[in-house]
Amino acid sequence: MSNPFAWIAEPLNPNQPAKKFFNLNKLGDARYGRLPFSIRVLLEAAVRNCDEFLVKKEDVENILDWNVMQSKNVEVPFNPARVILQDLTGVPAVVDFAAMRDAVKKLGGDPEKINPICPADLVIDHSIQVDFNRRSDSLQKNQELEFERNKERFEFLKWGSQAFHNMKIIPPGSGIVHQVNLEYLARVVFDQNGYYYPDSLVGTDSHTTMIDGLGVLGWGVGGIEAEAVMLGQPISMVLPKVIGYKLMGNPHPLVTSTDIVLTVTKHLRQVGVVGKFVEFFGPGVAQLSIADRATIANMCPEYGATAAFFPVDEVSIRYLIQTGRDEEKIKHIKNYLVAVGMFRDFNNSAQDPDFTQVVELDLHTVVPCCSGPKRPQDKVAVSEMKKDFETCLGAKQGFKGFNVAPERHGDRVKFVHNGSDFELTHGSVVIAAITSCTNTSNPSVMLGAGLLAKKAVDAGLTVKPYIKTSLSPGSGVVTYYLRESGVMPYLAQLGFEVVGYGCMTCIGNSGPLPEAVAEAITQGDLIAVGVLSGNRNFEGRIHPNTRANYLASPPLVIAYAIAGTIRIDFEIEPLGVNAEGKEIFLKDLWPTRDEIQAVEQQYVIPGMFKEVYQKIETVNESWNALDAPSDTLYTWNPKSTYIKSPPFFENLTLELQPPKSIVDAYVLLNLGDSVTTDHISPAGNIARNSPAARYLTSRSLTPREFNSYGSRRGNDAVMVRGTFANIRLSNKFINKQAPQTIHFPSGETLDVFDAAERYKQAGHPLIVLTGKEYGSGSSRDWAAKGPFLLVSDSVINGSGEVRTTLHCSLLLDACEYPVPKLPLEGEELECYYQSLRDQMKGEFRLLPMLLDTGKTFHAIMRFDTDVELTYFRNGGILNYMIRKMAS
Structure with a gap:
């Protein structure tokens, strides 16, 4: 059908009549001028794509009437460019x-x-x-x-x-x-x-x-x-x-x-x-x-x-x-x-x-600050960092606590690295990484780090050799202006050599620590620290050995690397002492805004962007040399441990299948609040004692060849074994942080995947019980696909919301709404019976739940839009698209 708003399309330039735009001002509606600019983008896309099928005039009116409709949970379509x-x-x-x-x-x-x-x-x-x-x-x-x-x-x-x-x-x-x-x-x-x-x-x-x-x-x-x-x-x-x-x-x-x-x-x-x-x-x-x-x-x-x-x-x-x-x-x-x-x-x-x-x-x-030790929203002023960390040491286990006994706060462990003696304690920095697009795209903080490095080197300061330092620029442009401005050699002298172009430490690709450092941390059960200029510091994400991780600006990453500890008050304690015995304070090295801007104006110029990006698609010779097939259908290699045809569509038919009731289900995990996508589907290190490691070993791979979970997302056999495999997972069924759970019929404590397999072999469906903010963090598809393959049934959160087998659609994950807490505690979580209604109409669906103790309650299944309900009935978005394309 033709666009009913075609009449407002007009040339942007009268001399180029073929180049048009949809002039929203011609709608003649005063509401347009009051819309937030972000909503104007949604409106333009709806007007331009209006076909009275996927996008209707009613959708345009709803967006135009945003001031009224924003509070009514109205559904609108959006066609991104x-x-x-x-x-x-x-x-x-x-x-x-x-x-x-x-x-x-x-x-x-x-x-x-x-x-x-x-x-x-x-x-x-x-x-x-x-x-x-x-x-x-x-x-x-x-x-x-x-x-x-x-x-x-x-x-x-x-x-x-x-x-x-x-x-x-x-x-x-x-x-x-x-x-x-x-x-x-x-x-x-x-x-x-x-x-x-x-x-x-x-x-x-x-x-x-x-x-x-x-x-x-x-x-x-x-x-x-x-x-x-x-x-x-x-x-x-x-x-x-x-x-x-x-x-x-x-x-x-x-x-x-x-x-x-x-x-x-x-x-x-x-x-x-x-x-x-x-x-x-x-x-x-x-x-x-x-x-x-x-x-x-x-x-x-x-x-x-x-x-x-x-x-x-x-x-x-x-x-x-x-x-x-x-x-x-x-x-x-x-x-x-x-x-x-x-x-x-x-x-x-x-x-x-x-x-x-x-x-x-x-x-x-705004004052200089960092964020941590476990979440990016936990801001700490730099002036309070020492005090805050020491408070966290003794606080009960949680987002701001490590539950270390007071008599252990001064523990020290000696070790030898490259023939020299060192020691670690709680708060010792072992990773210092200028990484991630959060900051590396910003010349002011990158050049600020370079200028601070220059002043530190000139003052005679160094970084301890066992600290894993790294610089991973966000693009070749960063390397270009760091080199041209003359600060790169000073960064390198402090250990911040360019190690690669990509999301490295921030995603958990931090690589191994020196063996002696890792052993010292394990031996002393130390709260070692990673400091990075990234955007995520969730537990277990950066490195298995750094239980405290702080987000900081690139200059502060260098400062803490030089200090070697997070337990320093920069206001009154020196950053270090040079060879002449002079105390050097951070304020002596910190570059002024004027200094940084002068260097930026001189060296961050259009020519370098053009030079870097005009050859971006051909500059990598290793990529150019790759030989890849060009067939329409991919020929799957059954021996591959990276790429595998997923099982999602194996039994797909053109006809829709009715939903099934979930009966005699066990609870696989009982999780608390703020279970992130990193807890559900880690992206980094594959632990050597994990189910994924055992699978890879069975395929004749050595630990050196395991790579990371992130790199193996094309193989569902690895990823399902990596679901809930984060070493910092807190499952209320056991009294420690571990990717394990109790298999109730036997009473054994098993890895999550192994327990799930045992339940499945006995024919028992599974449920995962979670708290608030389940699935916060990266919008990671395997955080949905993994539980779908592992559990196959439902995820129920602490507010009473049920995420169904169609959790894999990712559309139900973002819902937050006030409904009663589940009246469940302890071992009565062991078994549920759920009856899933075949006919679903309306926004909320009440699902009756019966415990083996005889107690009953109702959980809520919610769909925000008719499209979500359509996807649910089809078994997910991809199933819907396959049926549509096939018919």
Whole structure:
């Protein structure tokens, strides 16, 4: 059907009549001028894609009437302009596409219909690990190991780039997905098929929101949702509430963008923004560079919002010029955004739209800070770090506690490293990593770290040789300006050699610690520390031996590396003592904002962006040399431990199957609050005593060849064994942190996978019981697929919500709502009976639950939209798409 809003499409430039845009101002509706700028993007997409089928005029009216409809849980469709993937989530997406082609062919359809319709970019950036550091050839050695370990995965991805149309793959060694997106892939305004329209996207990484800092609306979704978008399906979403975050004032000269983002993260966690958009406004925004805004937007998942939007303004345009974008395109970008009413002047309060709620922050009140020791929202002022850590040592086990007895707070363990004597204690820094796109995309903090390193070296300070230091830039541009500005040699002298381009330590690819260090930590049961400039510090994520991990700005990462401990008060204690016996304080080394800006203006120039990105798709010779098949259907290798055809579609039929009741089910796990995707599906180290390790060993692999869970997401046999395999998992059935549970019929304590298998062999369905905020963290598809394969039945959270077998759709994971606590404790959790109604109508579905003790209660199954219910009845989004394509 033709678009009913075609009448508002007009040329942007009268001299180019073929280039049109949908002029929303011609709707003649005063409500448009009051909409938040982020909602205007949703409205434009609905108007442009309105076909009275997938997108209806009613949807347009609902978005236009946002001020009223935001509180009514109304469903609206959204067609993003593109999709972005990284390789840890991209590999399983391509695996699913390959398996879907097989399924469509099996059902009698054309497999080539399974093909991206919406443009997709995949950046390979999560495979490289810090195996080598503190040596000039670290980058080369780590990249060689990356290809050695991941050759199968890379060949498969190269097949995908040839077999599927409309998919671009950026080779390894190019940079972190979000920084490459910011500096190179972002269009800001699309010019396609004769129309100009806003750039927008969804990505298979929760930190996709980083691009919001450039005025491109985007957020992270599960891999399955991203696949549906790639296949041309709109995202069905509840019209979001929008929190207006007003920034005022100027930051203190010693404050970094990292300090601002950690302050914003804690503040918005307190406000409560889960499932909402946050839109920044106010004169303070004009004081922030695009890199600063991107740093704030990157941490959006840590404060729980869906998106963290900074509308395009003059600073955005200057950034496009600085990063070497085409001048003619930049001119069209500004002209379009001005014409459609999406160009922002943050100093003009008359442009301020309506918001659901407004909260404020005076940037001048921000102080230098870190965040930890276990969660990114737990901000700690740098001046309080020593006291806070020592309080955490003795506090009861929890997000801010390690339960170390007072008499053990001074424990020390001696060890020998490279022939020299050292000692560790609680709070000793053993990992110091400048890593992740949160900060490495920001020249101010990267150059600040370089200038601090120079001053530290000049003052005679060093970093202890056993500390695992690393620098993993977000793109080649960072290396370029660090080298050209002359600070790279000083970073290297302190141990911060470039070790690779990718998400390394932040994702858990920190590599091994020196053996003597790991042994000393284990021997003394020490609370060792990792300090990183990343965005995530959940338990067990960074390294198995670092139980405390703090997020910090790149300059502070270097400062704590030099100090060697987190138990230091920089105000009154020296950072170190040089060879002449002089005490050197941090304040003696910290570069001023003027110093940093002078270097940035001189060395961060358009030419370097053009030079780096014009060869980004061909610069990696190892990638160029890969030989990959070009067949329509992928030929699965039964011997592969990386790529395996998943079992999701094995018994799929064209006819819908009715839902089944769950009877005589046991509880596999009883979990508390804040069980993150890292607890559910870890991405890092594969422990040598784990079910996944036993599986890989049975396939004749040695521990050296295990690689990581993240790298093996294309193999469901590994990933199901890695489900709930985090060593810091807290299961109430046992009295310790471990990836284990009780098998109730026998009373044995087993690994979670082994217990699940034993239950299944006996024919017992399984349930997982969780607390609040289950599934927070990265939007990781295996955090849904894993429980689906492991449990096969339901996940019930502490508020009484049931996540069904269709938990694998990822659509039900984000729901938060007040319903009664489950009246369950202790061993009466052992067994449930659940009756699942065949007919489901209305928003809430009450499911009667009967315990073996005779007690009954009702849990709630909730679907926010009709589309979710459709996916549920089909067995998930992908099953729905297969049936659609096959018929």
